[in-house]
Amino acid sequence: MYAQLVKSEGTKSREEMSPEEIAFQERIDRGEKIEPKEWMPEGYRKTLIRQIGQHAHSEIVGQLPEGNWITRAPTLERKAILLAKVQDEAGHGLYLYSAAETLGVSRDDLLDKLHSGNMKYSSIFNYPTLNWADIGAVGWLVDGAAIMNQVPLQRTSYGPYSRAMIRICKEESFHQRQGYDIMMKMAAGTPEQKAMAQDAMNRFWYPALMMFGPSDKDSVHSAQSMQWKIKINTNDELRQKFVDQTVPQAHYLGLTIPDENLKWNEETGAWDFSEPDWSEFFAVIAGNGPCNEERLGARVKAWEDGEWFRDGLMAHAKKADARRAAAKHAAE
Numbered sequence: 001m002y003a004q005l006v007k008s009e010g011t012k013s014r015e016e017m018s019p020e021e022i023a024f025q026e027r028i029d030r031g032e033k034i035e036p037k038e039w040m041p042e043g044y045r046k047t048l049i050r051q052i053g054q055h056a057h058s059e060i061v062g063q064l065p066e067g068n069w070i071t072r073a074p075t076l077e078r079k080a081i082l083l084a085k086v087q088d089e090a091g092h093g094l095y096l097y098s099a100a101e102t103l104g105v106s107r108d109d110l111l112d113k114l115h116s117g118n119m120k121y122s123s124i125f126n127y128p129t130l131n132w133a134d135i136g137a138v139g140w141l142v143d144g145a146a147i148m149n150q151v152p153l154q155r156t157s158y159g160p161y162s163r164a165m166i167r168i169c170k171e172e173s174f175h176q177r178q179g180y181d182i183m184m185k186m187a188a189g190t191p192e193q194k195a196m197a198q199d200a201m202n203r204f205w206y207p208a209l210m211m212f213g214p215s216d217k218d219s220v221h222s223a224q225s226m227q228w229k230i231k232i233n234t235n236d237e238l239r240q241k242f243v244d245q246t247v248p249q250a251h252y253l254g255l256t257i258p259d260e261n262l263k264w265n266e267e268t269g270a271w272d273f274s275e276p277d278w279s280e281f282f283a284v285i286a287g288n289g290p291c292n293e294e295r296l297g298a299r300v301k302a303w304e305d306g307e308w309f310r311d312g313l314m315a316h317a318k319k320a321d322a323r324r325a326a327a328k329h330a331a332e
């Protein structure tokens with residue numbers, strides 16, 4: 001069915017699987033959820049830690065480009081909405097770090113890997129938000145792409161991840177609508193405001209398309225992740241769905257998608273579009289995007305600045321434990 005997918009390293013045919021692996025695959029095929037204490041292949045655990053960890057990192061790094069605009073939001077209402085959205089992203093990070101912890105990895109370890117550049121976060125957050133229209137474009141296109149990817153993940157095979165995604169998706173759909181609402185105001189505003197909306201769309205269109213990951217022929221993990229139902233769709237399938245959903249929304253705003261090859265295809269019943277510049281994508285995920293240094297620097301600084309607080313919490317917890325132990329001892 002997915003002939004275009006490259007075979008992921010380590011993907012096994014049924015003949016190559018151990019009896020435990022066969023039983024595990026049969027559970028997945030029946031649509032059962034896998035829960036934390038149950039047996040799972042080491043590759044399944046590692047893939048989940050990588051994906052959920054990267055996803056959690058994306059949420060907290062994703063706060064940075066929008067957080068910059070809270071103090072500069074044009075009205076009190078816009079400020080309150082943006083503040084709520086940015087707080088939601090912190091919550092998403094926390095659910096996801098908790099889901100990853102159920103796989104036996106510590107949050108400190110995941111954060112250490114992020115800070116040392118050994119774990120990724122979404123490419124999209126390495127692009128700058130230059131003006132208020134960018135906040136509209138981020139909500140509309142970036143959160144729009146995020147939901148397109150995350151709705152199927154509600155059915156992912158790992159129980160804690162799938163349950164976290166249900167709540168996250170509810171909040172993401174509000175995020176997407178707040179972005180579109182900003183774009184509606186800008187696109188219906190003065191010629192200068194409409195030009196800002198178009199400029200933001202021009203800069204965020206291709207980076208948003210890149211969020212779905214490399215094209216299927218270059219996606220090293222898809223085949224195995226789909227066999228395990230960690231991923232439900234291929235990267236290209238979701239990218240196409242996103243384009244099909246977004247083109248009419250852009251037309252409604254009176255904005256032009258920055259792609260000369262964008263064309264309705266009667267045969268496929270979908271929009272044909274240009275691929276992003278994949279060399280740019282690979283440069284960004286290798287650490288060489290416009291804002292990689294700034295984003296990682298901000299996260300490392302937040303971690304270091306919070307050390308006194310973490311130390312305080314631990315000292316308080318130790319004292320409370322000692323008090324409880326002493327009270328128990330006295331009562332015996």
Ligand code: BYC
Nearest residue numbers: 055058059062121122123146210211212213219220221222
């Ligand atoms: N950015 O084999 P592939 C959000 C990496 S939105 C960076 O296709 P996979 C938010 C990939 O990790 C975003 N790296 O991988 C929204 C792999 O490298 P490694 C978060 C990327 O995992 C608004 C290599 O490329 N959403 O949170 O099967 C506000 C080959 O790729 C990207 C999620 O994380 C990328 N865009 O598929 C705030 C959703 N794409 O790991 C926050 C969950 C690919 O071997 N994740 N790579 O070194 C997924 O669904 C999948 O992991 C992906 C990639 C579709 C992203």
